Amino acid sequence: MSDQQATAPRGSAGGPNHGARLAVAWLVISAIADPLFWFAAGPHMPPGDMTSSASGAQFDFNVLMMAALPVTLGVWLYFGYAIVNWRASKGGSDLIGGPKARGNMKIQTAWIASTTIVVLSAFVFGTVELIVPAGAGGGEGPQPIWTPTSKTVLPIQVIGQQWKFTYRYPTYGGFETDTLMVPNNTTIAFHVTSLDVIHDFWAYQLGVKADANPQQDNVAFTTTHALGKVTVRCDELCGIWHGAMFNYGHVVSKSTFQQWASSNETRLAAVTKLLPPFSWTYTASANGADGVYYPDNVDPYSKIQLYGAQPVSVAQAVKPTS
């Protein structure tokens, strides 16, 4: 009797084939849920598709959700099916479980194989996406393993300090501003550094997130695809006003950016003159108010730092196309 009970859930002789039922139901709901998610919800998943790195992150998220959905639905389906079909009832047989449910080699093999495939697939996918261009959208570091294919790149330096971000534009005389302005359809190299403690530059809608370390040039590449507002937050606990360390930026047309950059270059000339020469990193004195910051190196356009790409100049890639 106990042997019969133990095999009942898998389809006893003369009884329903539970395994086949579950498999068919699972395939049907997965076949519905996955495309539904991909086409209906996928395009709205964070962080959007304003840039190559943002759309890369969105793609990764959606692919992983496509893999996770059938797993989740399979668990829920089995859970519901078990409650309906194998629940205890008055006068019914004893519950089946524990040692009696063990020993089915087919199920064990299927379980181990399927979970191994899912986990290894996620591992391979995640690793590949980290190393392919624009896959991860994070700070690629001073020696990135991939570089942009664009023939031109606009460098923007992000400087973290307690407690705000400022942005230097070396191709426009090195002026420094509180506002992040980025031209559309342009490859950007964010060079992220800090004047004091560790901060983290997280431009959410751009899909860029890079640590700002003192005396480190952490590079993050992205290519803009759409106009819009950008929120920049510090994502590394950096002191009492960490929560207030945010500002906003915009992706604007090339012509608008050109106009903005040129006018700021002129308007801020008096302040720019007081800044240290542009450098990828700076050394800040740790002696409090007496400290200034000094350039670590003074070659903003070295081939090493631009990874073979050409820096965008006023007359080059940001020239109005319309």
Place this chain on the structure above:
Amino acid sequence: MGVAPPWPPRDEPSETVRGKGRYVVGRSARLGIFSSLLAVAVGLVVFVSMAFLRTEPPTLDFASGHGSGQAVDLHLQTVGAIGFGTHPGWVSYLTQALDGKWVHTTLWDLPADTRINVTIDQYDSGSPLRNPQIGAVYGTLGNTATLNGKPISVIDATKGNGVGHTFSIPTLGINVPLYGVNGNAKNFCNSAPCTLSEAHNTVKFSFMTPKKTGQYAWQCFVPCGGGYLYGNSGPMQTISFMDGFLKVVS
């Protein structure tokens, strides 16, 4: 004659029992006393912690009774050493209340969408800036301020007395550098509140509070926490010294 049972018995009710000339406390009673003492101790720790966390400087109200379209005058001073309290050596801001008294606070209730006329008497010495970008005036009405009556748009902190402090509200894009006074001045102010007979610079500017109510953090951007790493701890991270909140109300 058997062996005497253990005293007190293990299953003795939890109550104090009288032995021969002494009190013996049962296990349950001891557990109860211990639990009570522990509860009192935990309660005290929580009470003291909450009292500490809930302690904050007073908020000066510049919004009540404010007429629509009427500007608000905000008078501040910066000093090199507050001269009293738990950190007498720390640099600090002070705010003048409506009754004219100087209050050690950096919290203000301000009406929304209102012009704020700020006067800062700067009594501290200055230095070069870690980031000269904050030597610029921006975000104020007209992107300008006056220093001792003369308009300024940027201060070169490497010259003269340098910059002592800034008044900055990053989320509103406002920054005003405060030119330092000569640290060797004979009438240098050494403790707050300072008076106009002592060496100072007066900086004036105006800005508009946002229409959206809420709390807006403001701070000094000169790392003036002397003795702390990068100068950004101590008074730089303590409300009522070099940072605070604009509490913008409707």
